[in-house]
Amino acid sequence: MRGPARARLEIDLDAVAHNWRLLAARARPAACAAVVKADAYGLGLAPVARTLRQAGCRTFFVARLEEGARLRAHLPDAEILVLDGVGRGEEAELKAHRLVPVLNQPGELALWRRYAAARGRRLPAALHLDTGMTRLGFTPAEFAAVEEEDLAGLEPVLVMSHLACADEPDHPLNAAQRARFAAASRRFAGRVRRSLAASSGIFLGPDYRFELVRPGVALYGVNPVPGRPNPVRPVVRLVAPVLRVFTLDAPATVGYGATFEAPAGARIATVPVGYADGLPRAASGRGRARIAGIEVPFAGRVSMDLLGLDVSALPEGTVAPGCEVEIVYGPEGVDRLAAAAGTIGYEILTRLGRRFVRHYRGGAA
Numbered sequence: 001m002r003g004p005a006r007a008r009l010e011i012d013l014d015a016v017a018h019n020w021r022l023l024a025a026r027a028r029p030a031a032c033a034a035v036v037k038a039d040a041y042g043l044g045l046a047p048v049a050r051t052l053r054q055a056g057c058r059t060f061f062v063a064r065l066e067e068g069a070r071l072r073a074h075l076p077d078a079e080i081l082v083l084d085g086v087g088r089g090e091e092a093e094l095k096a097h098r099l100v101p102v103l104n105q106p107g108e109l110a111l112w113r114r115y116a117a118a119r120g121r122r123l124p125a126a127l128h129l130d131t132g133m134t135r136l137g138f139t140p141a142e143f144a145a146v147e148e149e150d151l152a153g154l155e156p157v158l159v160m161s162h163l164a165c166a167d168e169p170d171h172p173l174n175a176a177q178r179a180r181f182a183a184a185s186r187r188f189a190g191r192v193r194r195s196l197a198a199s200s201g202i203f204l205g206p207d208y209r210f211e212l213v214r215p216g217v218a219l220y221g222v223n224p225v226p227g228r229p230n231p232v233r234p235v236v237r238l239v240a241p242v243l244r245v246f247t248l249d250a251p252a253t254v255g256y257g258a259t260f261e262a263p264a265g266a267r268i269a270t271v272p273v274g275y276a277d278g279l280p281r282a283a284s285g286r287g288r289a290r291i292a293g294i295e296v297p298f299a300g301r302v303s304m305d306l307l308g309l310d311v312s313a314l315p316e317g318t319v320a321p322g323c324e325v326e327i328v329y330g331p332e333g334v335d336r337l338a339a340a341a342g343t344i345g346y347e348i349l350t351r352l353g354r355r356f357v358r359h360y361r362g363g364a365a
């Protein structure tokens with residue numbers, strides 16, 4: 001009567017490789033790294049990273065030491081940088097996995113330098129400069145105070161900063177951050193790579209690219225230029241089977257809180273996708289799904305494991321248990337769901353990856 005009751009997250013690794021090549025071509029002559037923190041934005045660190053490595057990517061960023069250690073096991077020959085930097089007691093593990101800490105403050109620089117000195121080894125380090133995000137990184141004053149001898153025993157491999165408003169091309173902070181970064185990093189120009197742009201920053205123009213760009217979310221299909229056509233290919237599709245269908249012979253409400261009233265004659269389909277799977281509850285009554293190419297609205301509140309859809313627009317008899325429903329689909333699927341939930345594609349992606357069965361297509365999986 002019906003097929004398996006499980007939803008699946010389809011991940012198109014060929015699209016990830018395509019997006020990396022597209023961004024790399026756009027960024028040239030700057031090199032193109034890949035940000036694979038948070039389990040490659042929820043899509044699976046190992047298959048995504050192996051695919052990117054095969055596409056030609058050599059430099060990878062993760063957020064946490066554990067992520068870097070995991071990644072090293074899959075990419076023996078890549079350069080791996082850890083954005084969270086180095087904490088006390090983490091030095092040996094960083095070195096054991098040949099991870100490069102992104103030093104975010106003077107204390108981290110001192111810690112990493114002491115470790116290098118104690119080991120009698122020159123160790124690679126990236127330096128992060130805060131130019132207007134006020135999150136991580138040396139302030140321009142702290143950075144100016146770093147003398148050459150403070151770097152003794154270290155091999156600076158990258159100087160970087162991060163843009164706060166790169167997805168708003170007209171925001172004045174972009175040019176201000178660029179100017180601060182260019183000025184503060186000038187002493188390293190020509191001998192150490194500099195990096196400012198993530199996904200959206202690549203599209204702010206050549207002045208923002210320096211020697212290395214570090215896209216994350218655009219690799220995974222999220223539009224780096226909101227409001228303009230998406231230049232990257234969609235990567236994820238979320239598909240779920242219909243569990244059951246109601247055809248109402250009298251008006252009824254749907255779901256918790258009885259927030260949705262369906263008239264007599266309406267048809268309501270239930271699918272096994274809920275907020276515990278990463279479908280935001282905030283998309284209740286606002287999201288849309290697609291069945292047989294026809295868009296249908298969410299009906300009522302998103303439950304923990306289930307979602308109702310108003311399928312009245314589809315001809316009677318066409319929606320039955322086992323029918324496939326697309327919850328994330330099309331060229332801006334992640335962005336559309338994010339907009340319906342009042343959030344951003346980043347948050348949708350990083351939450352979707354946990355509970356669904358993942359199906360990979362193509363790539364180096």
Ligand SMILES: *Cc1c(COP(=O)(O)O)cnc(C)c1O
Nearest residue numbers: 035162198199214215216217218
């Ligand atoms: C997450 C992150 C990136 C990647 O940003 P996207 O917007 O996903 O491209 C780059 N640099 C830093 C410092 C980050 O934290």
